[in-house]
Amino acid sequence: MTTTPTLQPGSDQRSQAAADDTEGTRGAWLVVMRREIVVRALNKAFLVGLLVSVAIIAALAAFFAWQGSQTDSFTVAVGENDAAATASVTSAASVADAQGGGTELTTLEVADADAARTALADGDADAWLHPADGGDGWVLTGQGDPDGSLTQLVTAGVEQQNLESNAEAAGTSVAELTAGASLTTDQIDGGAVDSQTLFFASFALALLFFIGVIGAGQMIAGSVVEEKQSRLVEIMATAVPLRQLLVGKILGSSVVALAQNVVFAGVGLVALSFTPTSAILPALSASLLWFVLFFAVGFLGLAALYAVAGALASRAEDLQHTTTPMTMAVMGVYFMTFSASGAFETVLSYVPVANVVSMPVRVLSGDTLWWEPIVSLLILLAFTAVAVLVGERAYRGALLQTGGRISWKRALAASA
Structure with missing residues (x-):
């Protein structure tokens, strides 16, 4: 005579779950x-x-690689006989080269103010550098608002040119006037x-x-x-x-x-x-x-x-x-x-x-x-x-x- 074991409620399910875990389901x-x-x-x-x-x-x-390889080119109109304006643009071009060479500046000589305005209107020039009325300072004129980077470069060029002219008039040199004014950068952590x-x-x-x-x-x-x-x-x-x-x-x-x-x-x-x-x-x-x-x-x-x-x-x-x-x-x-x-x-x-x-x-x-x-x-x-x-x-x-x-x-x- 055989006897059948009596299972408590739910015990068959737990036993089956345990069997599943031990009989091949662990993987x-x-x-x-x-x-x-x-x-x-x-x-x-x-x-x-x-x-x-x-x-x-x-x-x-x-796109970033292409953008990094691009060079911005600007043409600045100057008077035919305006050596100071030409020298200022040349100084601005030197500043651009010192900053990495991403910008090129060239000059376009024009006969007068009307020719300069025509060059701006036709797109032959991006800006026109000329003395301010009364000879006090300089004006950079564009067909619209001149480009910001161009304005910064020309400003630096004008300042450099005026500094050289004033130094020469004072019987000294730019090197003497700017002695001790150079600034370099350094960092404590070279890997920063x-x-x-x-x-x-x-x-x-x-x-x-x-x-x-x-x-x-x-x-x-x-x-x-x-x-x-x-x-x-x-x-x-x-x-x-x-x-x-x-x-x-x-x-x-x-x-x-x-x-x-x-x-x-x-x-x-x-x-x-x-x-x-x-x-x-x-x-x-x-x-x-x-x-x-x-x-x-x-x-x-x-x-x-x-x-x-x-x-x-x-x-x-x-x-x-x-x-x-x-x-x-x-x-x-x-x-x-x-x-x-x-x-x-x-x-x-x-x-x-x-x-x-x-x-x-x-x-x-x-x-x-x-x-x-x-x-x-x-x-x-x-x-x-x-x-x-x-x-x-x-x-x-x-x-x-x-x-x-x-x-x-x-x-x-x-x-x-």
């Missing part, structure tokens, strides 16, 4: 991760967006990066963060709610533990997001090598390495939260509501980090997830001690661990619930 997360990577990599919208973004980066770099470069770098890193998180995050949330709405997740849950399903989605999406940012950063570095800012590449490369590391750690936590946002929704139409808090937080990080400076930036470099951008920027500026990025990364690791643990619990509690949007409180209570 299910790897299957899910591979599926997420393949599906995302073959997604036409993703591929088109990636190619378009790469093309935009390359086009912007090409100028503020304009730092702003550009912070903007670029903040943009990479924003694009990577928003694009991949929305993809995760959309994938989860699509599987939930089609009831496919109920079938998947019988074969794959929900915890492993979440891990696979997080890791798969993180790999794709990280690879996308590596591609963008690589294209950007190559593109920068053809621009006048190529001198910052060594320092920027080190900063990018820190950014990739911080992004890889931080996105794991954000991916878990985006997966929860998808699980909280019952229909695709609910995503706008459930993902709004995440979107607002990511936008806040984007706007704060690329415009931060001083003590505020220092504080942000230790605040998860803002430190994904702020700490690499501080590394680029040389404003960090060796241990600061490590401490900031450990803080980010702690945030990611908490986000994944809390997100996993809410994900399990919300994924199989339907009938409208689910609150975080209800999701967490259901998984308790």
Whole structure:
């Protein structure tokens, strides 16, 4: 006579779940991760967006390279017998050459004022330099308002020419008058990066963060709610533990997001090598390495939260509501980090997830001690661990619930 063991309510389900974990499902997360990577990599919208973004980066770099190679040319009309005006324009051209040679100045001799006005009207001259009425000073006349850079150069040329004339009249020389007035620049930190470069770098890193998180995050949330709405997740849950399903989605999406940012950063570095800012590449490369590391750690936590946002929704139409808090937080990080400076930036470099951008920027500026990025990364690791643990619990509690949007409180209570 055989006896059949009596199972307590729910014990068969727990036994089955335990059997699933021990009989071949422990590696299910790897299957899910591979599926997420393949599906995302073959997604036409993703591929088109990636190619378009790469093309935009390359086009912007090409534009800056072209702009940096351009030379502004100006023609200044002067009187045929006005040696002082001609000498002033020549001095202005010397000043332009000393500033880097990005501007060329030439003179156009005209017979009189009427000829000068005709040259301006016909576009043969950009400006007309002539003495002011009464001989007190000079006037730079244009058909409209003279170009600002041209005005600055001609002003410097006029001052130089008048200084030479006055020095000669006083029986001295310009060298004697300006003795001891030369000024040179120096810096204590030879590797320091100028503020304009730092702003550009912070903007670029903040943009990479924003694009990577928003694009991949929305993809995760959309994938989860699509599987939930089609009831496919109920079938998947019988074969794959929900915890492993979440891990696979997080890791798969993180790999794709990280690879996308590596591609963008690589294209950007190559593109920068053809621009006048190529001198910052060594320092920027080190900063990018820190950014990739911080992004890889931080996105794991954000991916878990985006997966929860998808699980909280019952229909695709609910995503706008459930993902709004995440979107607002990511936008806040984007706007704060690329415009931060001083003590505020220092504080942000230790605040998860803002430190994904702020700490690499501080590394680029040389404003960090060796241990600061490590401490900031450990803080980010702690945030990611908490986000994944809390997100996993809410994900399990919300994924199989339907009938409208689910609150975080209800999701967490259901998984308790």
